[in-house]
Amino acid sequence: MLTWINANPKIFWVAVQNHLWLSAVALAVVMLIALPLGLLLTRHRGMANLAIGLVNILRTIPSLALLVIMLPLLGTGFLPSAVALVLYGLPALLLNTYTGLTEVDRDIVEAARGQGFSDAQVMTRIEIPLALPVIFAGIRTAAVQIVSAATLAAFIGGGGLGELITAGMANFNFPQLIAGAVAVALLALLVEIIFAGMERLMTSSARMGAS
């Protein structure tokens, strides 16, 4: 495996780079959609039930199916892969954002309103800080899901480490195949570790601390 990487450093690192870029773009878009949408849904409970129902359906679709469905709609390449990954990562973060916000103790929100916080202040100073640990756990889950599923983007020409695996399989090149597989596994693990570390930092800065 290492011999293969040493022999083909360029192919390997380009694949890693593409993989990370595709995942990062998808995660960024997921955050841009899920955070404001989650917040909005807490203000419109009727809409929330519908949205959560839809998202739960979305969640049951396997990642490979999601990617392949993009083929007739958007063709091959980066864009359809990114769109599929966004749809794949969205449920985790949207659900966590919504649940995190709705599970903030109503008595605390009530007390805040009673002291004279405006609606916007209740949101930014009370609800969001208190929901932050749950929201961040959602970002971490979405990130790990996206990095793992990005492997399958190779099937629709999205690039990334999946290409090493598919090419390795097609050519019976086991070192190449293993290099791709191990790299994806390590990458997912690394993302998990980094985000978990960030989560701990955030949580202690939200100062809920250990009791």
Next chain:
Amino acid sequence: MTIRLEGVSKTFPGAPRPSVDHLDLTIEKGRTCVLIGPSGCGKTTTMRMINRLIEPTSGRIIVGDTDVTKGNPVELRRHIGYVIQQIGLFPHMTIAENVATVPKLLGWPAAKVKARVEEMLALVGLEPAQFLARFPRHLSGGQRQRVGVARALAADPPVMLMDEPFGAVDPVVRGHLQDEFVAILRRLGKTVIFVTHDIDEAIRMGDVVAIMQDGKLVQYDTPDRLLAAPVNAFVADFVGADAALRRLSLVGAAEALEPLGAVVGGLELPAATNLRGVLSALLAKGQDVAVIVDGDGQPLGQITLAAIRARSAGTAPT
């Protein structure tokens, strides 16, 4: 500030009948008014309409000389202290930040806020140096409720709304907090609306007590009059079969002294005892007379069993 409710009603959407029904109520400046009644009688709704956490369907609510049903509710709430049973301290903020909430919302300069926070903690009996940097989860229930009251008092609002503030603390702590906060609120001259379902708490805390039933005011009187002369069976039932005893607990021994009679020996009680305590001691010792003594053990006067009975049977003083 005097609070006046004029024909205030609240009907929640979809409810068959109003929760509060044409309520008229005036609370004089500096007095503590206890709203009491069974669950669903409209007492909490009434309180929450005063700081507009609930908007009245009709009627006027006048605080000082402003009709608070007009204008900005957020601004209004910054000038009305608010304490709830669940306390609702912000768990992600220190005690200092919690108490500083309203002064900061009002844009006080930092130095003034800091000084005020320390003053408030000292007022409610918490050593500032020890508590400022701690978080709510490090505090006992009683300490949290003290912080809750300190937070509500921080911007020196003329009016305080307190919704069963001592419901979640144990009975011993509750007794201490009740006595302490009655004294503090009186000293500060706050006009207080206090909601409870506990008649003992009502007569202990209230200058006046408003008993509500089905959104209507049934009786509005001093605790003594409420106990002595309930207007109907509902109130009589609510104040309980031992209303006579509760009434005695409102009177301190020092207020009911008779001149010392012939030396009787035996029972001596401190002047801080209330008449209910005197009666209980007399019954326990099988005596007819108790001598009330001051802090140095010098007799001040006496109280006889007959005098307690006469007082209990008589009409309420006004």
